[in-house]
Amino acid sequence: MxxxxxxxxxxxxxxxxxxxxxxxxxxxxxxxxxxxxxxxxxxxYGVDFRSGSNVDISVSKVVSQAEVEKVVNDAKLDQEANITAGSDRVNIRFPEVLTDAQVESLQTTFNSQIDKNASYEINTVDAExxxxxxxxxxxxxxxxxxxxxxxxxxxxxxxxxxxxxxxxxxxxxxxxxxxxxxxxxxxxxxxxxxxxxxxxxxxxxxxxxxxxxxxxxxxxxxxxxxxxxxxxxxxxxxxxxxxxxxxxxxxxxxxxxxxxxxxxxxxxxxxxxxxxxxxxxxxxxxxxxxxxxxxxxxxxxxxxxxxxx
Missing domain, CATH: 1.20.1640.10 (Multidrug efflux transporter AcrB transmembrane domain)
Structure with a gap:
């Protein structure tokens, strides 16, 4: 055939x-x-392929982006942060590496204004x-x-x-x-x-x-x-x-x-x-x-x- x-x-x-x-x-x-x-x-590129700090925050309630922006400003972090919010998980990406003092300021301000029981996961990648x-x-x-x-x-x-x-x-x-x-x-x-x-x-x-x-x-x-x-x-x-x-x-x-x-x-x-x-x-x-x-x-x-x- x-x-x-x-x-x-x-x-x-x-x-x-x-x-x-x-x-x-x-x-x-x-x-x-x-x-x-x-x-x-x-x-x-995300923080994995360029220097900076990535902060993941788990909270017990829904958090708006405006609330997170206020926290970043009140913590006196002058860097231009990329914020993802609107749920019980918040992500903040900073284009530069945060110092220990800046991390402590962010956590203290977030705990006092939004959720004192929030948990943090911070990943930092330097340029090299x-x-x-x-x-x-x-x-x-x-x-x-x-x-x-x-x-x-x-x-x-x-x-x-x-x-x-x-x-x-x-x-x-x-x-x-x-x-x-x-x-x-x-x-x-x-x-x-x-x-x-x-x-x-x-x-x-x-x-x-x-x-x-x-x-x-x-x-x-x-x-x-x-x-x-x-x-x-x-x-x-x-x-x-x-x-x-x-x-x-x-x-x-x-x-x-x-x-x-x-x-x-x-x-x-x-x-x-x-x-x-x-x-x-x-x-x-x-x-x-x-x-x-x-x-x-x-x-x-x-x-x-x-x-x-």
Whole structure:
């Protein structure tokens, strides 16, 4: 039976390869927007990646932002603080490192004006530590990508490895672009989210690649058209599993985003965005890219007619 007929019997009857150019254009458009945003605005680094002090305060009642602003002013802290309030947890981020005297003044004033039983968690990062954390975060992403290249090359071939890494970098960069465009805070939990996204994305990509490799064993011809049909068939055969896995994790990440605490809000948001991009790139970017590397478009070979018995 012709591979085109086999593909048409799949539950997901869609020509992924034929439509790949539109998805390439979509990804390039977001990438370009991200490059412009990063060039103009950069990233909104949290205290983890720049010097300063971050004060988390747990209180027994709901506190407004105006109340916290008054505390900061009365404590004679002249720094321009970034305040997040409106619940029973308050976050105050200072662009410079607080001295012991300033911390004591803040706590005394907060206890006297708002809640004497408040508990404090203070994280301070100096300039040297911030640079080290930034370097280590970049190194973690690079090491993960290199490890994936080696693994996929050994298990499959270099074309699969290149396609997988391009898809991973695509996912990571699009999440970074969204955070840059929306001016969302980038901290260590964001890096954890990026590494987690890479893990889920490569898992989906490997599932599709494994099916492509399996179908290649039974492919009698490997012209561009035949391989395109084979890739379409492989994606269709694994689509339900891929979407099911992503949807399950997406529900958990979305629940954390809506119901979780403020401290993991950016992690949850990065996960939600990254899971969507990861599923998208595994299907619409990685597999078509492998086909482009494997067999550049050529006129299909004429198929000899078989005499029927």
């Amino acid at each position: 012709n591979s085109k007929h086999q593909a048409s019997n799949s539950k997901w009857d869609f020509n992924f390869i034929k439509s790949s150019k539109y998805f390439y254009i979509f990804s390039l458009a977001i990438t370009l927007a991200g490059i412009i945003s990063l060039s103009v605005f950069g990233l909104n 530590m911030a640079k080290e954390l930034e370097l280590n975060a970049l190194l973690a992403v690079i090491v993960a990508s290199v490890g994936i290249v080696i693994y996929v090359t050994i298990r499959f071939e270099w074309r699969f490895a290149v396609s997988a890494v391009v898809a991973l970098l695509h996912d990571a960069f699009l999440v970074i672009s969204v955070f840059s465009i929306l001016r969302l805070e980038v901290n260590l939990t964001f890096i954890v989210a990026i590494l987690t996204i890479i893990g889920f994305s490569i898992n989906d990509t490997i599932v599709i690649f494994d099916r492509i490799r399996e179908n290649l064993r039974f492919a009698k011809k490997q012209t561009h058209d035949d391989l395109a049909d084979l890739v379409n068939k492989s994606i269709s055969q694994t689509m339900t599993r891929s979407l099911g896995t992503v949807f399950t994790v997406f529900i958990a990440a979305f629940a954390l985003l809506v119901l979780g605490s403020e401290s993991i809000r950016m992690f949850s948001l990065a996960m939600v965005i990254g899971l969507l991009f990861g599923a998208y790139s595994s299907i619409f970017i990685a597999s078509p890219l492998w086909l482009a590397l494997r067999n550049k478009k050529k006129p299909s070979a004429a198929k000899p007619s078989k005499a029927t018995n």
